[in-house]
Amino acid sequence: MASFRKRFGDETLREINEMLFAPEKKLLYIRRNLGYIDNLMKNYDKLSPKQKAELDTIRELYKQQKKMIDNRTHTVEDRIVSISQLHVRPIA
Secondary structure (H helix, E strand, O other): OHHHHHHHOHHHHHHHHHHHHHHHHHHHHHHHHHHHHHHHHHHOOOOOHHHHHHHHHHHHHHHHHHHHHHHOOOOOOOOOOOOOOOOOOOOO
């Protein structure tokens, strides 16, 4: 690691670490925001059916992304590609 620092510098090492851990950080933000939404939903249950469906889709998308990161894979069964178009699936 010391030779890498000599060659590229500490700043590059920080950038690489940020790129490697960016997906995990994004998932933490999504989990936090879903928690906020759950707390708001306890007091105000005024989502339209479309909004409820999209929220359920986002929850499922979060589960799929977490599963891929935890298992260090790039695939998951029935992966969601589009929040608004659930019928769209990746080409195998």
